[in-house]
Amino acid sequence: MSPLKIVAPAGTPAALEAAVAAGADAVYLGFRDQTNARNFPGLNFDRDELAAAVATAHAAGSAVYLAVNTYPEAGDPGPWRRAIDDAVALGADALILADIGLLDYACRRHPGMRLHLSVQAAASSAPAIRLYHEAFGVRRVVLPRVLTVARIAELNAAIPVETEVFAFGGLCVMAEGRCQLSAYVTGRSPNRDGVCSPASHVRYETRDNWLVTRVGAVTVDAFSPGEAAGYPTLCKGRFAVAGGGPGYLFEEPTSLDVGGLLPALMKAGVTAIKIEGRQRGRAYVGRVTKAFRRAVDSAAAGGPVPPLALDDVTEGGRATTGAYARAWR
Amino acid sequence: MPPRPVPPFSPVLFAGLALAPLPTAPLEVALGLVLRRLHARRPGLFARVAGLGERALLIDPVDLPFSIVLRPGAEPPRLSVVSGDGEGEGEGVCAAVRGPLLTLLDLARGRLDGDALFFARALAVEGDTEVVVALRNALDSAGTDLLDETLAALAPAEAPLRWALAAVRAVHGRLAADLASVQAALLAPVAGETARLEARVQALEAVPLRRMPARPPVVAR
Numbered sequence: 001m002s003p004l005k006i007v008a009p010a011g012t013p014a015a016l017e018a019a020v021a022a023g024a025d026a027v028y029l030g031f032r033d034q035t036n037a038r039n040f041p042g043l044n045f046d047r048d049e050l051a052a053a054v055a056t057a058h059a060a061g062s063a064v065y066l067a068v069n070t071y072p073e074a075g076d077p078g079p080w081r082r083a084i085d086d087a088v089a090l091g092a093d094a095l096i097l098a099d100i101g102l103l104d105y106a107c108r109r110h111p112g113m114r115l116h117l118s119v120q121a122a123a124s125s126a127p128a129i130r131l132y133h134e135a136f137g138v139r140r141v142v143l144p145r146v147l148t149v150a151r152i153a154e155l156n157a158a159i160p161v162e163t164e165v166f167a168f169g170g171l172c173v174m175a176e177g178r179c180q181l182s183a184y185v186t187g188r189s190p191n192r193d194g195v196c197s198p199a200s201h202v203r204y205e206t207r208d209n210w211l212v213t214r215v216g217a218v219t220v221d222a223f224s225p226g227e228a229a230g231y232p233t234l235c236k237g238r239f240a241v242a243g244g245g246p247g248y249l250f251e252e253p254t255s256l257d258v259g260g261l262l263p264a265l266m267k268a269g270v271t272a273i274k275i276e277g278r279q280r281g282r283a284y285v286g287r288v289t290k291a292f293r294r295a296v297d298s299a300a301a302g303g304p305v306p307p308l309a310l311d312d313v314t315e316g317g318r319a320t321t322g323a324y325a326r327a328w329r
Numbered sequence: 330m331p332p333r334p335v336p337p338f339s340p341v342l343f344a345g346l347a348l349a350p351l352p353t354a355p356l357e358v359a360l361g362l363v364l365r366r367l368h369a370r371r372p373g374l375f376a377r378v379a380g381l382g383e384r385a386l387l388i389d390p391v392d393l394p395f396s397i398v399l400r401p402g403a404e405p406p407r408l409s410v411v412s413g414d415g416e417g418e419g420e421g422v423c424a425a426v427r428g429p430l431l432t433l434l435d436l437a438r439g440r441l442d443g444d445a446l447f448f449a450r451a452l453a454v455e456g457d458t459e460v461v462v463a464l465r466n467a468l469d470s471a472g473t474d475l476l477d478e479t480l481a482a483l484a485p486a487e488a489p490l491r492w493a494l495a496a497v498r499a500v501h502g503r504l505a506a507d508l509a510s511v512q513a514a515l516l517a518p519v520a521g522e523t524a525r526l527e528a529r530v531q532a533l534e535a536v537p538l539r540r541m542p543a544r545p546p547v548v549a550r
Contacts, residue, residue: 014439014472041459042377042466049373202458211450229448232458253448281469284442313445 169276
């Protein structure tokens, strides 16, 4: 079996160098603005940094994918189109897009450019993926985190494009690109402004050694002394509901980890695995990428998947195989 | 600001106690010099936090008797050293990061992941998260070891400082192990009592709850 390609995150040039050094086949990143879905303060690349990143990655045999995966503001597609044009001019190897207007622009303006469909487009059925391929020439689709491995295998047999699946890191429990929770509370849309639970709206407080997390005016969680904490997202908050104490309404703080499923994903015809975490530090990127490099190489050689030993970097100190192994999905 | 977290029982804590009577002014001068030289050498790092303007972050090594108030987005960036946990200090301080010195150093050196430390509660963050996130990302972006940068910035003193650090590293591990033994000896009586209480709680939890009498029916009057 051909080995899965590893697509690693980079929020900074240092993280890109760590990913490349750890053996990433490709690194995905975004510009320092609202055109990508990790628009956090101090993060991402300017144009000069992208040029340098492309040179660094190519010298090591890695590819660079640029995410332009938010949705343009009505009447003002300029920043998103400039991001596409500049990424092509600066030598990026693929564009990760979600909006059909931008897909149309990219395939007409840059016909030779490799286009990947972002998970933000939430395309999970064969007819939807075929449409993106036929209309815009999309060559790879990043699948939403809602499919079992068996369903992914069926999908791969029915579509003419490569598939990329999330392998490790933070989980969105909603249909990507459709979630309005953060926008409802903060007034800033993850799908347009590129940031879920924007840092400007997040506050941490310590009360009697409890860690209290707030997003806007909403208290999202309160972690007891010593309890492992999670990201300040509404979908992973604990809320008191009528007739009961506080509990997780949607999903618990936990990270995806498909280390044990790598042989099954290869057998299912998946082309690439994606590591989540452009907002994480270079230490995380280097360590997770290295662990998956070793695991993928071993699985491709028919050997056992070595333990990834990444528990200490998981959200809430816990990991899950998510929908991949959930029979009820 | 909430009370300062309890520091770890470590050699750094004892070193901090020894340093407590000393004035903070020389440290402020040295760290200010490091900041100015880092600003000159790594303009891209500070460009990432330029939007923060005058907003200040309190960096509190909880095992040392001082904290640092840093304005990374000011032009030029500035810092001051304040005594204790910085409570009530520094105009414009809108966020704080607190943790053991060695953890903060490893974070600044790019050896640890900030989110993982936060999940594990090894770092405490309070206040305006935007300031904390921006600075963390900026520091991480440079791909540099901040300790090396600091030593290089103190150029004439670089060689002796490296020698001193190597000496500290050499004895730190042994001191930490010795202190762990002392801590275990001091806590032994408490640990025994805790184990006894825990066993008692478990035994009580194993007893089925007595059925509560049913509530009397509500009668309309």
